Amino acid sequence: MGSRQREISVSEFFTKNRHLLGFDNPRKALLTCVKEAVDNALDACEEAGILPDIVVKVEAVGNGGPPPPASQATRFRITVTDNGPGIVRQQIPPIFAKLLYGSKFHRLRMSRGQQGIGISAAGMYGQLTTGKPVQIISRTGARSPAHFFEVQIDTKKNEPLILEKKQIDWEAPRGTQVTMEVEGRYQKGRASVDEYVEQTIIANPHVKLTYMTPEGETKELPRTYDQVPESPREIKPHPYGIELGMLLKMLQDTKSHWLSGFLAGDFSRVSPRLAEDICKAAGLSPRARPRDVHGQAAENLYKAIQATKIMAPPTNCLSPIGERAILSGLYQQIKGDFYTAVSRPPAVYRGNPFVIEAGLAYGRGPEQAQADQQKKAVPLAEGETDQGDDRELARVIRYANRVPLLYQQSGCAIFKSVLDTTWRNYGVTQSRGALPAGPMVIFVHMASVWVPFTSESKEAIAEYDEIGKEITLALRECGRRLGAFLRRRERAYSEQSRRDIFALYIEEVVESCNRLKGGRLAVAKLKEQLQKMATKRTGGEKTDEVLGKNGSGPEGLPHSIIVTPDGVEGEVPTMIAEPPAAASANGHGDPGADEKDGEPSKAASKAAAKATPKGRGHGRGRRQSAGRATHGRKTDRRPRSAHRVAKPKARARRGKG
C-alpha cells in the first residue's frame, strides 16, 4: 500500500478539478480564458500607472480545415494585447506556465487577481484541450527588444516547459500579448464574452478596449474617464483578521526580538502602547521572545487581541471606482433615464477593509420613450392593457475588485442584498422574494484586499454580515434617489396629464351637452369658458417648472444623471477627447459653476469615497456629508496632487463630442 502513496502536483489536481477554476463547460471556459487574460493586463497597467489600452481578439479556429462560423466553432484563438509595462524575460515562463506563481497572493492589497492561478490555468486548459502552447510577446520599453515565448506547463512538476524563445520585432513600444488556443463555445447572451466586455467597461471607464468578436466585428469601446485608479497601498494584516494558526506562524517568522515589537511592527493599527496593553491582558511579558510564545500562551495572546479595541484597518490599500467614474461607465454603456452612484465609506470584515459601491441605471432612454409614444396609435379594446415596464426584471451586475462576476448570481451576497432591499419603498414594484421589476440595472462593486469568494473560480461573494449590511446601505441610498426621481417625474407627468385630460374631456363634455340641447348650443363659447377655467386651475406656467422645463439641475440628487428628451442634467461625464477649449466655453454666467464644476472630477478620484468637498451644501443630504467628513478624519489621506484640473461639467448629449 505504502508504495502507492505519492505526491500530487497542484497542476495534476487542477487538471482533474478544472471546474473549480471556472472551466466546467466550453462556453464558460472561453469566457474564463478571456477574463483571466484581461484581468492580468488591467492589473499590470494600473500597477504601472498606465491608462490601459487593451485589444481583445477572439477568433474561431478550424480543426485542420477552414474556420467554421463562430456559433458552430469548437476551437478559439484568444489574443489579448495590452500597453502595460511588459514582463522581464526571465519571469515570462513561470507567470504563464506555473500554477500558484504570482505577486499578488502574499500581500494585502487590492488587485483583480489574487492567487496566481488564473492565466496559467487558462493556458493549461488550452494545452489540455487543443495541445497548443501559450504564446507570449512582451516588451518592457521602446529601447528593449520584444521577446517571443511559447510555453507549456509540465503538469507533473508544475514547472514551465519552454518550447521556443526568441527576440522578434514588434510594432508596439511596450506591452504584452498573450495568445492561446482553447476549446470553447461562443454564444451571445447572459454570461457571454460580450457581456463580460460590456460589464468590464462599465466598471473600468478608464480603459480603452477594442474587442474583435469571433463574428468578425470590431467593437471600439472608448475611454470615458482619464485617470488611472490610484494605486492601492500594501498593508500589514489587521489583528482582527487573522486566525490562531496564522498568528503562530507569524510569531515564528518575525524579525522582532520582543513580543511588543512584533505586535506593533507586524500588524497594522497596533501602536507600541496598545501592544503593551495586549501583552498585559494576555499575561505575557512585552519583552518575551516571540518565538517562545506558543501553546496556551499563544492562545491567550490571541484571545487578548480579539478582546482589545483596535482601530479599523487603514483603507488606502483600497481603490474604489468612485461615484463619478461609475456614473460615467453606466451612462456610456446603458441606455436609461436616470443614473446614480453611491460609494460607501470603507468598512471591515474579519480584519479586511472593504468598500462597497452601488450604482443604478433606470429607464429605457429618451429615444425608446419617444418610439413608444409613436407606437401606441391603436386604441385599446376591453381587457387589453398597456404592457407596462413592470414585466421585465431588473438586471444585477456584480463586481469584485472591478472584475465582473457573471456566474452563480443566486449564491452571491450582492444578489441576496438586492432581493432583501424593499424596492417597493422607492416606487419600484417587486414581488415577494424576487428581483425588483422594471427597466433597471443595479450595479454593485466590492473592493477589498481580500474578496471572500465562495469558490476558486471567483464567481460569487460569500455572505458576511458586515458585507451584506454595507451593500444594503448602498442600495438603499440608490433606491432613495431613484424614488425621489420617480416621484418627481410622476408629479411632473401628472401635472402635464392633468392639463391634458381637461383639454380632452372638455371636447367630449361640450359635444354631449350640444347633443342634449338638440344642437342649439353656442359650442365655441362654452368650450372657451371651460378651457379658461382649466388653465387657471392647473396652474399655468407653474407646471412647466415642475416639469423641469426651465432647465434646472437634479436638485437634491447627488451623483445622479437625469436624461430627458429635452436634455441631460447632472454630472454628465465629459468625453476625454474633448479639447480643453470646452472648459472656457462653459462659463455661462452661473455663479456656482466653478465650485460645482470643480467637485465632480475630484469626486472621481479615489478619495471621493472618503472626503468630498462640502461645496454643494444645499444639494446633498446633511447626514451623508457629515458621515463622510467624520470618516475623512479617520483615514490617513494622502495629499492630492495639485495639477489635477477640474473637468468642465458639460451639458453634452450622449455620444462622441
Next chain:
Amino acid sequence: MAAKARKMTTVEKKLVGVADVVIDAAQRRRDPTFAIPVRSLSNVTFDERKGLIELGRRKQARSFFNVGMAKKFMQTVLVADALCELQRANLTTSLREIYYRTKHTIKNSHENTLDTQDESDPLIEDLEVTLAALREELHVRAENAGSVVGPLVLVDDGDRVDCARLGKGGYSVPSIVEPEYLEIRQCSADFVLLVEKGTQWNRLSEDKFWRTHNCVLLTGNGQPPRGVRRLARRLHDEKRLPVYVLVDNDPWGYYIYSVIKQGSINLAFESQRMAIPKAKFIGLSSADPEAYELPRNVGIKLNDKDIARAKELLAYTWFQKKGWQTEIKRMLSNGLKYELDALANKDFQYLTKKYLPRKLKEKDWLD
C-alpha cells in the same frame, strides 16, 4: 298612450338639465358640479314603522375640474346624452348597449371614454337617483331573469298571457312590469311563493305545486331582478296576496329575503316601489335541519366569507328582531349552511310533498 308621451318629456327635461348644469356653471365661472346622493350603507336608514330601507340625504359632489372626478364627470354627461337619445327615439335598451353606445376614443388621444361596462353601470344608477327617474323611465331594461307560473292572467303588449297554461316553463318576467307595460288582468291565487333558485322553482312547477296549493310561483334565479320584485309587489298590493320567500339557508339567502322585504342598500331609492315589508321568510331556516331530520352530512361548512357576511347581517338594523338574531346565530353555531336542493336527500319530491305543506300548515315562518 297620451300619458306615456307626457312622462317621456319630463324625463327628457331632466336629462337636458344635466347639460344645463354645465352651461350655467361655465357662465358663472364655477366648477360644473353634480350633487349625487350617496348609495352606501352609511347613507341609508331603516324606517321601522314603514319597514323600508330609505336613502338618506347625504350627497357627494362630482366636479369636472377635479383630476380624480373629471373622467367620471365626462362619462356621466355622455351617458345622459345616450339616455336622452333613447327618450327621443322612444326605444328601450340594455345596460351593455348603453356602454357600447357611449364608448369611443377621445379625440386626439388614445384614451377610451369608457374601458369596461363596470364604469358605465353605476353612472346609470347615479343618474336614476340624481334625477329621481326610474330605470324603466330611462328606458333601460335588464335581462329577463325570472319566471312566473300560476293562476294568473297578464296582458303584455296587448297579448293575453295565461300563466296557468304555459306548461312547466312559465312566463318569463320582463324587466319592466309597470302597469303601462304589463297589466294584471286576473289572479285567483291565495299567495305568492318567491323561490331563490330556478332549480327548485322547476321542481315546484313540474309537480304543479301552484295548482295543489293555489299560489303564484315566482323565481328570480338568485338575487331577484327588479321586474320580479316589482311584480311580486304589485300582486301583493293589487291582489292583497301574502308573499312567502323560499331561499337557501345561508347568509346570501337571508339577504335576498331582506332585499325583497325592505329593499337593498344600493337601490334604497327604489324601496318605496319594490319592497314588500310584509313578506315572510318560509325557509330554509337554520332550525329546519333538526325539525325535518336532515342528516348533518348534507350541510356545507360555512367558509370565512359566509361567516363574515353573517356577522354583517347581524349588525344591520333591519335584522335586529329577536327571531332573526337567533336564526342567524343558530346557523353560525351549527357552522353549516344548507341548500334547498339538499331536501332531495330524503326524496325527490320532499319539497313539494312534505316540506312546504307542513311549513304552510304550521305557519312556520319568520317575519
